[in-house]
Amino acid sequence: MSASRTPVVEHGTLTLGRLLGQGGQGSVHQVLNKKINTSVNGGWDVVYKEYAPAVLPSLDAAALAAQVALTASLSTAEGRWLCEKTAWPAAVVERAGRPCGLLMRLVPDRFQFAYRPLGGASRGDRRLANLEFLLNDDAYVAGVGLRVSERDRVLLLADLAATLTRLHRIGIAVGDLSPKNLLFTTAARPECFLVDCDAMRLRGASALPQAETPDWQIPAGEEKATPSSDSYKLALLAVRLFARDQTATDPAALAALDPTLGDLARAGLSADPARRPAPAAWAERLTVVAATASAKAARRPASAKPAPKPPAPPSPRGPGSARPPGTPAAARPPGGPGSPRVPGGTGPGGSGSARVPALRKSAGRTVAVVAALIAVAVLFGLRSSGDDGSSTARSTTSSGQSSTGGAWTGGTSADDSGGGLGTSDGTDDTDDDTGDGTSAGGGDDTTAGAAADDSDADEDATESPSPTPDPVGDAEVGSCFDDEGTRTRPDLVSTSCSPGAFKVVDIRHGTTDLDSCDGVDDSDESVSSHRHDLVLCLSYLNPGGDAYHAGQGDCVYGPNGSGTWYTEPCETGNFKVLAVYQGRNKSKCDGWPHYNLLKPFNGPSGAGLDRILCLSMNYPDAMGYAQVRQCLLNSGSGSDATFTNTGSCDSSNVVVSGRTGRYEAASFCGNDGWTTWRSREYPELAYTVCYRWR
Amino acid sequence: MAETKGVLLPAYVLADESGSMSPYEQDLTHGLVSLCEGLRAEPMIAAKLRLAVLGFSDDVQVRLAVADMRRETSLPKVEIRGLTNYEAVFDDLSTRIPNDVRWLRGEGYKVHRPVVFFLSDGQPTDGGAWRRPHRELTDRARTPTAPNIVACGIGNAEASTMVEVATQPEFAFIAKPGTDIGRAVAEFFHALTASLVASGQALNSGAPQLVVNRPDQFSMAIDEVGQ
Structure with a gap:
């Protein structure tokens, strides 16, 4: 290996384990007796990719060798980065002196996820977290066991854009950039990992002929595997990641998140490679957008249990039909085919745009709070201006961790005296003391003292906390509270779960990080208790439904x-x-x-x-939104007739000849055919649409 | 709304629910579950497929209606009952498949030629009555959406019958003598999943073709028939 800089391994020396995957190009096996990068934590496991016999004739051995030699030619930092972000070929494997495959690192664990099967109870296997999982509606994404917020998507894409920028700088064009070749994690920090790197093009050379994934092709005739073809596919991925669709090309959903991103996508999909924004431009904008994107994960499906199939076609609420009573709030299924909210960040500044306005550490504030019985801190509100000085100070203290938790003394249990005491400044200590309602005894005094140094002192409770139940400690998912505090200072009082209350939708134990409610369905507010080392995720039971x-x-x-x-x-x-x-x-x-x-x-x-x-x-069919001159396919007849937008006039049999917002406006249509509909409750949304056969 | 939504492959699994399958009900159920989960975990494939599961015996009952496995929230369940009426199968498919294809097109999709995976453990109990609807179903002049039929026989099913049911000799398979039927059922679904995944990829590519994998423990029925 010292003479040539290309590590080569003889096939016979490999002890192969399980078959991990098989595809058109070949198969991938575990390797049991080799590791790479052994200086790091015992090294990385490796896998062997063996090319299928049909592929070998087109293999450019020199190009493959150059790929393998690349890492050693880079600076240590660059080489390490490449191996952290990609499964870059680590060695050529030869059989009888001829290359037959390569070694690469096993995909790191964090790029796998626990697949949740439909069966419900049983836990599923761990599977590679392929980006293809994210290009589907949110019910599916949540259904297979992934929790991915809008912000995760933004950060993933930002990471990919940054990765592409660096790859391009090294001289690597990905070429077949597609969801199949991209893995992701949202665990600690959303990031991506690139596989199938032997298909990439290094300094103009490809080990294998450049192939493209269906639906992920650059415009015909364009040179494959160039930085600008990568830019095209990055734009395509951006569009589809937010459209939650595998084949979309319309940047509408992306533009709804952020118009500038929409513009980048439109330019990125340009047939003219020169017009496409480089990945760096994406990375920059995505980083800005990430600050305000919703951190709330897409919702879980209604049930993990096998559910009865929905009845086939729902009975239309046609003219005159009465609306059945709505589902009562409490019985509402937690999920359904919902997608996460579109965070409203349409303004370029993006201020005040996240849909979930609480919980943003950067924009909000953390406040250690004096409450009746509990120590709580809350992040509330997005209004970034008008922070008062005390909140800011508290935010700092709180983010120093544990200072609030250990501060009170009142003779409570030993674990309360944990670290952090020394780091808190006196003011906050006092504050925290008060917070610990359960510390019986002299709580009153402390409470009062804390209140005194707080501008919202009048909000603080003063009743004796003696052997009273502790609402936060006793809280369960489903418990409800009234918040009698102010915007910055919650004061939680147990109450029944009626409109206007806050309901506990999740409890995060072992943390006081208010962001830990990010991604919890319907969570509007998070309240932490340092005393109990937990965060309550609260959902507002809106009286409006x-x-x-x-x-x-x-x-x-x-x-x-x-x-x-x-x-x-x-x-x-x-x-x-x-x-x-x-x-x-x-x-x-x-x-x-x-x-x-x-x-x-x-x-x-x-x-x-x-x-x-x-x-x-939701109109009965495509006539509801049909425009004059639009072609539609009419099927069925009489009252069963439905109209479908097939997207082409060739496959349609009618053309819309007129449209009015009146119901049963037959005369408006003259001799043409017509169809009409209205909602009793919303007569202003009625229509009569006229059509002719074509 | 102007773009067409892509091209789909409608796939029909015909599972024999006749009384003789009763010892293998679990295997059938497990097989269906692994098929459905296998597709659900391949979203790029699932997006291009519409899977239907039909149980047949005296009649045909829908266990899963033409489904995008990404949208399903429940798994199909078989119900063992009655005889092995092939006629009911091909009668049913003769109307079902054209209707489904019409519906999918109405939804804005293009549609590949449908594929039927037929699994039976016995000889037809309706004599030769099934041949007429079968002929009608597979005659591309009469049924423009005539499906490709892959036929797999286990238990008492005969190789020659499978060759007759399949639309190409290489689409007919028969479990090797002595193979455990439960195992054969599992292998059938395993190969079916692999075939659908491979077809999903191939049909999407520049050279679209249906890929049919021979299930492990099965041999090509045509070899048994010795044509």
């Missing part, structure tokens, strides 16, 4: 005007959620196709949790 927590793709319904709105299965006559925005800026809905109703919700008072839903009526 559980549609308050609906996400993009969910369906909702409620009365015209005031009344309660529920999330329910999609069917004709209810509304699909196109987008959810924080705040009350009605103009945000305007750009959405098929937008026809806006539903505002008030959040808990003063919390900055108001939001609006941009809604679209």
Whole structure:
């Protein structure tokens, strides 16, 4: 290995284990008797990729050798980086002096996930976390056991863009950049990992003819595996990652997240390679967008148990049909085919744009709180301006960890005296003392003292905490609290789970990190207790109905005007959620196709949790949104007739000749055919559409 | 909305639910589960497939209706009952497949020629009555969406019958003599999953073709028939 810089391994010296994978190019086996990079923690496990006999004639042995030699020619840092981000070929494997395959590192564990099977109870295998899993609707993503937030997606893509930038600098073009060759993790820090690196092109040379994955091809005639072909596929991936679709090319969902990203995608998909933004431009913008993207994971499916199949076609809510009563809030399934909310960050500044307005450490604040019986800290609100000095100070202290937890003394258990005491400054210590309601005895005094140094002192409770139940310590998922505190200072009091209360939707033990509620379904607010070393994830039971927590793709319904709105299965006559925005800026809905109703919700008072839903009526068929001159396919007849948008006039049999917002406006259509529909509750969304046969 | 949504492969699994399969009900169920999970865990393949599972005996019952496995929240379950009526199968498919294809096209998809995976453990109990609907179903002039049929025989099923049911001799398989039927059922589903995954890839590529893997423990029925 010293003479040539190309490590070569004789096939006969390998002890092969399990077959890990098989594809058109060959097969991948575990290698039991070799490791690479042995200086690090005992080294990395390796795998052997053997080329299929059919592939070997087209293998460029010199190009493969150059790939293997690359790492040694790079600086130590660059080489290490390459091996951390990719399964770069580590050695050529030869049989009788001829290359037959290569060694590469085994994919690191963190790029696998526990696949959740449909069967429910049984735990699934660990599988490679292939990016293809993310290009599907959120019900699927959550259903297979992945928890991925919008922010995770942004950060993944940012990491990929940064990785491509560096690969390009080294002289590597990925070429077949596709979800199959990309792994991801969202665990500690969202990042990606590239596999199938022998298919990449190094300084113009390819070990194997450049192939492309179907649906992931660059424009015909363009040279394959160049930095600009990678840029094209990065744009495609960006579009699809946010469209949650494997074949989308429309950047609408991406543009809804951030118009600048939408612009990057449009330019990135340009047929002219010179117009495509380089990955660095993506990385830069994505990093900005990540700061405000929702950290809430997509929702779990309704049930992990085998569920009865939904009844085939839902009965249409046609003219005159009465609306069945909505699902009561408490009985609402936790998931369904919902997608995560579109974070509203449409403004270039992105301020105030995340859908979940609490929980952002950078933008919010951490406050150690004096409450009746408990020590809690809360991150609340996105309003970045107007932080008062004391909150800022507290935020600092709190992020120093544990200072709040150990501070009180009142003779409580030993574990309370843990570290951190010394690091807190006096003020906060006092504050924390108070917080520990359970420390019986002299709690009162301490409480009062703490209150005194806090500007919100009047909010602090003063009742005796003697042997009282501890609502935070006793809290279970499903418990409810009223928050009688202020915007920055929660004061939780147990209550029944009625509208206006906060319900515990998850409890994170062993942490006081308020971000740990990120990704919890419907969590609006997080409250930590250092005393109990836990975080309560709270969901606001909006008196306006559980549609308050609906996400993009969910369906909702409620009365015209005031009344309660529920999330329910999609069917004709209810509304699909196109987008959810924080705040009350009605103009945000305007750009959405098929937008026809806006539903505002008030959040808990003063919390900055108001939001609006941009809604679209679920019409019985494609006539609902058909435009004049559009072609449609009519099937069935009489009252069973339905109209489908096939996307092409060739496969259609009618063309729309007119449209009015009136119901049963037969005369409007003259001699043409017509179809009409209205909702009793929303007569303004009625239509009569005229059509001619073609 | 202007773009077509891509090309789908409709795949039908016809599972024999006749009384003689009763000792292997678990194997059938497990096989179906592994098929469905196998596809669900391959989202790029699942997106291009629509899977239907039909149980047949005296009649045909739908265990899973033309499904995108990414959207399914439950698994199909078989129900052992009755005789082995092949006629019911091909009668059913003659209307079902064209209807399904029409529906998928209406949804904006293009559709590959459907494929049927037929698993039976016995000879037809309807004599030769099944041949007429079978002929109709597989005649591409009469049924433009005529499916490719892959036929796998276990237990008492005969090689010559499988060759007749399959649309190409190389699509007919018969479990090797002495093979444990439960194992053969498992292998059938294993090969079926692999075939669908491989077909899903191949059909999507520049040279679209149906890939049919021979199940382990099965031999090509045509070799047994000795044509």
